[in-house]
Amino acid sequence: MVQEWKLKKVKELTEEIEKSPVVGMLDLDGLGAAQLQQMRKDTRDSAKIIVTKKTVITRAIDNSKKENIKDLNNQKSHIPALIISKDNAFKLYKRIDNSKSEAYAKAGNIAPMDITVPAGETNLPPGPVISDLQKAGLKAMIKGNKIAIREDSLLVKEGEEISEIKANVMMKLDIKPMEVGLNILAVHEENMVFSKETLAIDTEQYITDLQTAYTQGFNLAYNADIFIKEIMPQKIQEAQRNAMNLAINAEIANKETITPIIQKSNSEMQSLASQLPKDARGSATIIQQNTAPAEQPKQEPEKKEEEKPKSDEEAASGLGALFG
Incomplete structure (x- = not known):
């Protein structure tokens, strides 16, 4: 038998979903309680983060009458949560993505990129820590009153699991390869579900693509003599030049x-x-x-x-x- 509080929670969450123009599915895996509270504080003016049991979220989405919103339940989330907002999906994603911060790696994390330790002096004084650096695969030596790295060294390859010894070494060297923040998996807006890949657009490249499309469209309309207001001034000038040349010749x-x-x-x-x-x-x-x-x-x-x-x-x- 379903507990009464759970039914009440499902009903409340369904109502929240129904009245919100934008609903997103989050994955809070790897996000600590203190970081979540900070994210809630940072986004409270534009969005609301709802954390509850996975079954409650799933049933609330299933109960919603919004078209295609059930696709949110298809997202693979280890620790699911919802985010609701009045911002459009792309603006919401960009705001959340920009709020992410650097963090130290933990044992078991997957390296998001190649992590390289550059050659040169470190801030570490001589001591037992040099042994840890060498165990992690770094060519370390003592130089004056500091430990130095002999040459650039690839510590962890992209996609490789970070071991405990390498995580400790990165912390000692103040290397923060991880990003901490809300992970938006998908967002529902106006009966459409936008995936993370769709939302993660390069704004500058998008503007460049629009400008290129406009230029190409303009040239097509001009050369095909499609008379629209954007090309009429140039077409009139061209006709004037042609008429002048014809009259002269x-x-x-x-x-x-x-x-x-x-x-x-x-x-x-x-x-x-x-x-x-x-x-x-x-x-x-x-x-x-x-x-x-x-x-x-x-x-x-x-x-x-x-x-x-x-x-x-x-x-x-x-x-x-x-x-x-």
Whole structure:
């Protein structure tokens, strides 16, 4: 027969789960009582940690009507606990993960990384401790009034179980390879369960990926002529440049194109004249750019005056056809 207090506790916890937008499953394995109290204190403004019997947690989750929340019970937790919050799942995970602190290793812990002892002097005075260092595999020696390590030494490989002698040596050398804090296994929010791997994103890399995606999307829309507000200013500028180039190459003269047309014609004339021998150039004279001879306007004044009205009409007609 189920004890009454347990039924009451299941009911209370189920109500907590129902009214909380974000519910996470924790594993408190390796976390001491004092550290748990500190974590509760540090997170009390944004989250609530609920520690109770595993069966109570399991039944409360099973009783919840939230979609997919039962997936939290599939998480492998040695010492389960719940955390509830109004923060979104990713913000909650980051806040909890950032609150972790360094700690000394204990015998039986699994090394989270390669643990290396660098060469050089230690803070340890000569004494029996040198024997412990040597037993742990370190090349230790006495140097003056300190113990020194002869060369960089790999003490424990990543994934290897830490022995008692090596844990003691790391403590003496003030090496803290472990992280102490709440371990979030999964979080339920808006009918979805996010795993630890999903929540543990690199914020800086995520922002870089978003920026890259935006740039690629922009380029795709631009090159495919998908007219959205983000690309319209550049598209209008491109159309303006293309229209100007078309008008210049088609010699459609107006107030915007007449100067570049004249410059283009002058450049072509200069290029052609420079290819002819001097005695074949006739009256053509090679001049510097933007330098107009004073005598030339007398040679063809009437032609320019006769062609001007016609050029304005052609300009209006040409640009009208170009822009509809």
